[in-house]
Amino acid sequence: MQFFVKHLYLIAPVLAIVALFGVYRLIKANDRPIPHYEPKQVEETWSAEEYMRHLNLKPFNQREVHQLLLKRTRQKPGVYLESLLPAMDTMGIEVVRCYHKVMGDDYVPVITSGNDYPYHKQNSKHYKNAAMDFRIVDMPMNKRREVAEMAQDKLGPRFRVLWEKGEMEHLHVEMVDVEE
Incomplete structure (x- = not known):
């Protein structure tokens, strides 16, 4: 008993070390990797004839306009376009039309950024x-x-x-009437 009383001052640091080890084990047991988003790669592109035929078939809904934008362009790996405002899909189709008028119907424009690049200016649209x-x-x-x-x-x-x-030359298109 005298030995126990003599080393009683060691109980607090030992309990603190055991508690820290327990917290560490609890954190490691709940350690999950951050999910990685892989956008669906749309490999196929439409020819000009298929595009015109599809336009004449029926009116588009919002999802179909978005799909058309994805099919008429290529996207740089990692580009996230799923949360775009609906007007942005329509804008994208118009920009693709401009590319086609200047470069020809076989030219496939590349979208290099949507809402995916963490290094845009702080108040970027x-x-x-x-x-x-x-x-x-x-x-x-x-x-x-x-x-x-x-x-x-x-x-x-x-x-x-x-x-x-400059070094990262591109065409930036943004909506003007979105709240600053």
Whole structure:
């Protein structure tokens, strides 16, 4: 008994170490990986004839317009477009039409960003699901300007088309009337 009383001061640190180890084991038992989102890859694209035939068949609903955008474009790996505002799908189809008028019906535009890239500016419309980026770096310089100007003309005042130059050159299209 005298030994126990003599080393009584060690009980608190030992209990603290046991409690910390228990908390650590509890955390590790509940350690789940963060789920990884893999967007559905739409490999097929429509030919111009299939596209026109489909347009003449029936009116589109919101989901079909979104599917049409996915089929008429390619998406950079990791691009997330599922939460876009409905007007953005329609805008995307109009931008694709501009690409086709300038580059031909066989050209397939590439969407490089939706609401998926964590390094946009803090108040970017990308985070409000109201902006998309299109690749233009693979086009001749005069065609880039033509696509940007034609897209702004077609989309009107509801959208802003910005030709962002530099290291990550792309065509940025955003809705103007989304709350800042």
